[in-house]
Amino acid sequence: MNEAGLPAVLLLGAGRMGAAMFAGWAAQDLPPCVLVDPALPPGVARPQDSLIPDLAALPAAFEPGAVILAIKPQMAADLLPRLGRLLPPGAAVLSILAGVPIARLAALLGASNAIVRAMPNTPAAIGQGMTVAVAGPGVSPAQRALCTRLLAASGELAWLDDEAPIELVTAVSxxxxxxxxxxxxxxxxxxxxxxxxxxxxxxxxxxxxxxxxxxxxxxxxxxxxxxxxxxxxxxxxxxxxxxxxxxxxxxxxxxxxxxxxxxxxxxxxx
Ligand SMILES: NC(=O)c1ccc[n+]([C@@H]2O[C@H](COP(=O)([O-])OP(=O)(O)OC[C@H]3O[C@@H](n4cnc5c(N)ncnc54)[C@H](OP(=O)(O)O)[C@@H]3O)[C@@H](O)[C@H]2O)c1
The missing domain is CATH 1.10.3730.10 (ProC C-terminal domain-like)
Structure with a gap:
């Protein structure tokens, strides 16, 4: 938890988008984060964050309130089943993977965690991003509020009630x-x-x-x-x-x- 009472988060993939989103959280003093990435960029993390190269190094006691998926979509089939076995039941999964629907994410994770799908864009790196998000079944108001804090840290955020337009959102923003x-x-x-x-x-x-x-x-x-x-x-x-x-x-x-x-x-x- 940070001082605002927000739970810690796990960021899977700290490449261009993941690192850009993390920069927004760091600037707004959002929750401590464990960043998982094999080629971790130096100087990205704050003292309260941890950097690990692979999910295998995740501390057993770590219970994130949200897990952000910012890996390439092609990695999902390999990594998500591994992640699903480690997920605490209350953790919200926030995915920015282009073209991977909520139902497919749920199937790959093999877990019953609530899922939010979002589409950000690269101006997030300077807090000028535009993100559109859609909540899957079972996302609680608290999980939605946490995702809102995380996503709005990179710029403007709009929520959709329906997942269908997200492919068009991807094409536009x-x-x-x-x-x-x-x-x-x-x-x-x-x-x-x-x-x-x-x-x-x-x-x-x-x-x-x-x-x-x-x-x-x-x-x-x-x-x-x-x-x-x-x-x-x-x-x-x-x-x-x-x-x-x-x-x-x-x-x-x-x-x-x-x-x-x-x-x-x-x-x-x-
Ligand atoms: N870029 C955009 O404009 C944009 C916009 C909206 C959504 N997205 C979505 O954002 C996601 C990330 O895109 P990106 O452009 O940020 O790609 P990226 O720069 O390639 O980031 C992916 C990161 O995941 C890392 N990774 C590889 N294997 C891993 C593992 N086993 N565990 C944890 N991390 C691992 C990669 O490390 P290595 O490089 O060492 O392999 C890389 O740093 C994609 O799903 C994409 O669809 C991107």
Whole structure:
């Protein structure tokens, strides 16, 4: 327990997402944590945390209130049955594994623990994440409150009542940062291709994407209004937007990208 009375947690997998989520808990002084990862990043843990390379090294007396699954989905079939044998009955299982439904997690664990499935994204690393969560059968109000504390430490959190839309959530916000970073990449590449010095093209692309994101976050306006604010009639931006907003250009590409990502997420689930 920490001073706020929250129970300790077990983090299985401290890679990109696991470590990002842990950074949020550490910043908010959330419960002590045992991190399980074979290649533990140095300097991540607080004095009250423990680092172990494998579940086999889990202290027998350790009774976590929640176990966070942040391993790759491909590892689930190997690790979850082992974890299931070690789980205290009251521990909530909080999974961020893309494409692995609650029923499959329960079957692999072979335990009756309550399960919450969540989909975060990488801006969680700086407390700017967007996470969507859905509670499986039997999640108690206290377990849901604990998961809320853990997930909201990395940014904004929305709860769903139904698991079905989570594949679409994955396609929009789970994968979404990659689409935005691609935009920065393409702006930089095209700036260089058309004659800008590489350092300047990089600076322009990065600051345009990050500054626009910050403006969107700070503004009450719809994103469409912020776009219109940059677009004078018959001006320069309007020319570019006529290309990008053509139905066959970005609208069709984004539609195909979201459909493809959601389909892959559903495929992983089977
Ligand atoms: N990255 C994203 O944008 C994102 C967004 C939403 C959800 N997710 C989900 O988050 C999960 C983790 O993704 P990630 O990008 O963070 O992957 P990752 O960086 O590869 O993290 C997985 C971690 O698990 C470790 N691991 C391997 N074997 C283990 C074992 N036996 N016990 C404990 N830990 C072990 C890995 O160590 P090694 O590297 O040494 O193998 C690695 O540090 C995935 O299920 C993914 O679907 C990711």
């Amino acid at each position: 789970g994968c979404g940062p990659a689409y935005v970073f691609l935009l920065a990449e393409l702006l930089e590449q095209e700036g260089v291709a058309q004659g800008l010095p590489p350092d300047l093209a990089r600076q322009l692309a990065r600051k345009t994407v990050s500054g626009s994101g910050a403006l969107l976050a700070a503004s009450q306006d719809e994103s469409a209004q912020l776009r219109r604010n940059v677009t004078s009639p018959n001006g320069v931006t309007e020319q570019a937007l006529a290309v990008l907003m053509d139905e066959a250009a970005w609208p069709a590409s984004i539609r195909r990208a979201i459909v493809a990502a959601a389909a892959r997420s559903r495929e992983l689930a089977t």
